[in-house]
Amino acid sequence: MNEFSVVGKPVLKVDSLSLACGSAFFTADFTVKDPLFLAFFYSPHAHAEITAIDDSPARAMEGVVDVFHSGNTSSGLFTTAGQGYPEPSPYDTRLFNKTVRYSGDIAGAVLAESDKTARAAARAITVEYTLLPPLFDPEKAMDGDVPRIHDEDEYAPLPVAYRPEQNIAGEVLFSFGNVEKGFAEADFIEEETYNTHCTSHCAMEPHAATASFDEHGRLVIYSSTQVPFHARRIVSMTTGIPLHRIRVVKPRIGGGFGSKQEVILEPYVALAAWKHKRNVRAELTRREVFTTVRTRHAMRVRVKSGFKKDGTITALQMDDLMNTGAYGAHALTVLSNAASKVLPMFNKIPNMAFTGHAVYTTLPVGGAYRGYGATQGYFAFNQHVDAICRKVGADFVEYVKKWHIREGETSEVFRAIGEGTEGVSQIVRSCKLTECLDRGAEEIRWNELRGKRLRSGSVVKGVGAAVSMQGSGIAMVDMGSASMKMNDDGSFNLFAGATDIGTGSDTILSQIAAERLGISVEMIVILSSDTDLTPFDTGAYASSTTYISGQAVLRCAEKIGEQLLSTASSMTGAPVGNLSIGKGGKVINSADGSEIPFSEIACYSMYSRNQFQIQAQASFFGEESPPPFMAHFAEVDVDMETGRVRVVKFVSAGDCGQPINPVLALGQIEGATLNGISYALTEQYLFDAKGKMTNNSFWDYKIYGSLDIPEVKAILAESSEPSGPYGAKSISEIGINGPAPAIANAIFDAVGIRLRELPMTPEKVLAAIKAKAGR
């Protein structure tokens, strides 16, 4: 049991008072002098070639400054995916594509004196298209005789499988052992196909970016971004503006969940600003966010397993087909995660094979979304396991407890599947999944409710469970860094590249630094995510911040600690060996018990002798990606007459190692859980026959609100990850992986029907109930 002063404590989130009082600034809140506004116009067609653009009616409108499109603006190929360079996503898009590839694809942009004028002008532009045949069915994408979505000079910057001639944006192949042999040894074979759907992140803040000039004429971009450093690089790459003339600043972000791990608006505002030497603002409407921004990839997962009468799985085969939409941002990596975060869960299976393809279609573009492929994979995996349990008469909870990967164990999958590069072998050093299962099962009253089908009128109750794991950053790829300097009063400035998108990373990084130096969080002044002022960090994704950025901060604080001790030694003559960091901002001399306050050390170092600034910096990249684990439980009431599924209670019990801040960790679990529940039941993209999204507003795209929330209980297991900062692993993504399969398994428990397609709407549930009853 660790005794920490600041870590593990519910320290108040450092920015929450400013957010509560309205003094905090989001991107669209910054005023810049005399701005111009950028608004986009979009293709109505799913697949077409632009043959002519008549922008003269727009240019003739008062207040219109410029119109950008493929006829007058060229750029190189790139990917909008916010990933390390060179990206594992194909370079398959330009700022303005001449071929448009989904209904809603950007066809051009108007720059005007007001947002209203820009949008009105955009509507006045006539674009002539030659229609090309669309492709909406991913199952057909790799066939020989279907339209090719990308047939120009698209390429993959990394040596990964990329075959646009077959509409393949990414491919993952992996196997060990011999699955056919495994199937032959089995007593039972279970094979089913599951389909997940595309959904929108629905971060409450729509995407926005402002490009402005500082007093030296350098470009300063404020952006609602999860990836300020990738944004800076990609802006430079696409616009030709020298990187050293660009500064990207991330202010408060109104939620991301992966939607802002994408460099969408920044290049356009930069381009327009640089050309006209005027400040430029762009803010997407909510409707545009649905189609212009990325979605969660829809995925078909076919699972086949062979198992013995006692439940031992002899072989597992998974075949994933992922619909990446019109462009391949995150295609390979989301697909990889659907395997790399799912298959290691049962690491004793001797024969395993995974085939995965990400294919292009003329539909909205899939991208990064909390869970990142694991969510889709686990929907299938957990139902499949539930089905195996039913077949052999095993209890799901006991079965998973028996078979899940344990501390000290590894899986072939870790080494085999990376994210565009080789995977990294690792041993699981912390795994409290059994404890999570036990505590969650107790909280949901598993033994009282499971299989009982308690009934009240036409409503039947069921409970279901799911398990998942995620990662903590991308091993050998993600890097974070931090620097610190000391101030007169013993406080420190902490500069972290890490990106707080509402998760509270500013707070937990301050806690880590404060813990190391024995001071309170108030004495750490954090500034994050400014490419001029803070050192590099890959950004807020892959659940990397706590583990990777946290380690960078810890190491930086350690170096500070060393300087404090050596300065104190100079001050007092005491040998460094007798000195240590105490509590409350002081160095303690163990020889005589004397204390030297930090403030005295600071002033001595700055003003007295051998003056120097106590400061340090450190970087960290992970050599492993220790997975958090979670057990998810749902209690549902199913109305047999209407198909309505009500989640009565949901329990998420997780192992995130040592939570740096339990309130923030629980908040991540609670939010991810609710997002996962509406993902499972109510969210969906509806399309017309031409591939246009018809429900691009909250009017018809439904997410859970205060009237819908079930009782949600989040539990943190006692755990500590040896390789993590103060024992921490990640927590932000994993919660979203459980609700869909747990609810599906609970529905089966209640009414004996298995829904393999998302969302599980009342109409689908009712149809399945009636089909089972033979009606």
Add this chain to the structure above:
Amino acid sequence: MNRIEWYFPETIDEAAALLARERTVPHGGGTGLVKSGLSSFSGVVDLAKLPLNYLKMEKGILEIGASQTFASVAENLSNLCPDCILVAALGSAASTPLRNRITIGGSVSFFPPWSDLIGPFSVLEGEICTEGKNSGTYDLSSWLANRPVQQGTLVTSVLLPDAADWDSCYYREVRVGFDYPAFTVSVVARKNGSKIEKVRAAVSGGLERVTRLSGIEDGLNGKDLSQLASLDVKKMGRVTFGRKPAGSAEYLSEIAAVHVERCLKSVLLGGGELR
């Protein structure tokens, strides 16, 4: 852009006269005009200063001024007549901030397919009172049937001549709590011991904006409660729908009938409607 004048009349006559003008539209504060925009109008008549923000109930006759918001109606009625079906319907429509703006008058001028007002209005057999052009008192079907009568007229109030002393049940079919209904079910009834004195039932949101279930009403009016068991409500409660994002026409039709049955049972036999 065209010039738009805003007017703030203080009397009904003034307002009515303004509305007789071309391309001039009334605005009670609701969201309909904000959503449709003002580009096809040259004048907006803001009704805020008119004496239309009242609610009176006397001897079961309920009169609601056109400027009463859904929130105000629900609050006022929950004091005056808490069992009134309008409390449930208007109190759950849309969301809290929207209920603070949506007005009776605006709602009646517009009666969209997702209206929470139209079902209760139908079963309480309300009337719409207007001034100015086409002034008069209209029952719901003649109002709905005659769209032109609505243009340029000023809705001043609605009258529900028999609004009290009903047992009622209201159900709205929504995907999540804050949603417009795919359909609503409204049932009101008066019982005398085990006899059903009167029952009225309506389903809104179908191809016909609101449908009174006259077959069920005829089958139950004046009859004993036990008569309910002999009616095939799931068949008689069927209304034709179009496809909506919330479900197919067949599905909506089927479960609307399920909820008609549940509401009837709830009102006539007691026990809550299961949501």
Add this chain to the structure above:
Amino acid sequence: MSEVSPAWWGGIEMKGSFIVNGKKAEWSFAPDAVLLDVLRNNGHTEVHRGCGEGECGACAVILEGRLVNSCQVFAASAAGQKITTVAGIGSIHSPHPIQQAFVEAGAIQCGFCTPAMILAVFCLLQKTPNPTDDEIRKALDGNLCRCTGYVKIFEAVRLTARRMSSNE
């Protein structure tokens, strides 16, 4: 009572006075402008645009004592009226108990929905100082939050109610 006058004959701009957080201001706006834009364009960036369609609640303000979506209110129809934004109930130097409770309960993650959510709670507690969970649900039914799952928001409301009633 509204005070609106066309800025000039033949012009397309209107002028009106608004009493925001107790201070009177005279602003110009287009006849079809909504209150959200007029507030944001005149410095009240604490009022957020989440959808512009009245569906998310992030733009909610208190208008003459009632919670409304400012994106669904014409500025012309709000002229002359009292408007309260979250900056009007407390400040970073002197936060309102609701703001303080939100901070302490961990009810704020990204904070984008927070100003409007706090105003919704403010309106609730004015009317119902000790709300049940169902009353809380209903009062917040128009305020979407994607980050928190609402769990700690409810805890913040209960915390505030406990504190404010024990202070009476």
